Amino acid sequence: MTQSKKNTIEPSVSGSRRNFIKDSGLLIAGGAIVGGGLSVAQAAHAYGSDLIKVGLIGCGGRGTGAAVQALNTSGGDVRITAMGDIFANNVQTAYRSIKSEHGDKIDDNKFVGLDAYKDVLASDVDVVILATPPGFRPLHFEKAVEAGKHVFMEKPVAVDAPGVRRVLAAGKLAEKRGLAVQVGLQRHHEFRYKECVAKLHEGAIGDPIFARAYWNAAGVWNRPRRDDQTELEYQLSNWYYFNWLCGDHINEQHIHNIDVINWVMKDHPVEAQGQGGREVRKGSNAGQIFDHHMIEFTYDNGTKMLSQCRHIPGCWSEVTEHVHGTNGYCDVSAAKIFDTKNKLVWESDAKEVSGKGWQQEHHDLFAALRNGQIPNETEYAAISTMTAIFGRMASYSGKVVKWDEAFNSNLSLANVDSLHSFNDIPPLMPNDQGEYEVAVPGRSKVI
């Protein structure tokens, strides 16, 4: 089945998206592409062995890990010189944890509150790590680029289509300004994935005709409401369960697997239909996200991707990606290729560094900065984020959704720019029974 597809991204934002995705998954910043798909910006500054100062915005689990991984890189000194979080105890815990691993490579320069990001960006950091819930990513990324900072930002990069477009625009500005942008879709930095996807691009299984992507697991943490919290403070703390902060787990986690299939396909799907709901996610702390989604995505060339994600304990757990082609099958997550008789014909023998892609992506970013190279991963990360949101639109609506209507949707889940204090009214309020709006397929307006 083949659909016609227009280039849906505004020309001013990204021009020839498909060529770009086909080339390397990296933006080309006005210079020659060099090893690893990096590009040299005309005005790029090579740090050499100079000190690189890093700011951390969002000092939770991942932000702390990313800061340590940045400090683990070699080639010159790295220092965490500013940290910001909405919660004082989180910034303090992260500070202690980073200090316990890297002693004196961190300054006691902490900012707290919804505007803490402004203080970190106003400091003289060279690179900023953005690791808050993704609802804040478009705002923080845009302001980081405007402040002239190189960025490492976690996935997903948005929770709605307007956020994706804002990120794409900021990515373009970063490109113009010679600022590096790296995104925590770390499989792109793992040797085994890179080798395997390169094999697929060379035609190792012929033309892809079907793909499968899974993030089926028990679920994630849940942070109960405390009596002393305002409604906004509670939602910010238990952020995973609110779409304006998280985008649902299809966006928050399953993006990794969807992104791998987009990478293999060098494209995004043009159509999606699916289903999902809340089988076990019930009760006062359950927020509004589903606990399962199953989506059938269709790419422009007719290739289908079956995507499943589930947060239900006691079920089949699987976090993998697979591609079936005219001439064989590939377990991409295992970096193995089989012929049409199911005989193993290739397996990667690459060894990852300790910490795998989470560490390697920082080795790659800091090595690039020291060499004056400017990686920019904004576009494929934004398109993969949009693909996950597209899937959510399909399962929430219960309808067949087209890429163009999804990408161009003006449905914004929150105006996070206007939030400055925990006493502000959150974008979403519970009803009298303390329940939050949950999408009802066939009825809810979700695009």
Ligand SMILES: NC(=O)c1ccc[n+]([C@@H]2O[C@H](COP(=O)([O-])OP(=O)(O)OC[C@H]3O[C@@H](n4cnc5c(N)ncnc54)[C@H](O)[C@@H]3O)[C@@H](O)[C@H]2O)c1
């Ligand atoms: N690449 C990966 O494999 C991977 C793994 C885990 C998490 N992540 C991503 O990292 C991000 C954070 O996840 P986490 O597990 O660290 O969550 P977390 O809850 O542990 O940390 C988030 C932190 O951000 C802070 N925060 C919230 N809003 C903020 C704001 N407006 N300004 C400043 N700080 C704010 C919170 O207080 C918290 O300390 C998510 O986008 C998640 O998807 C990526």
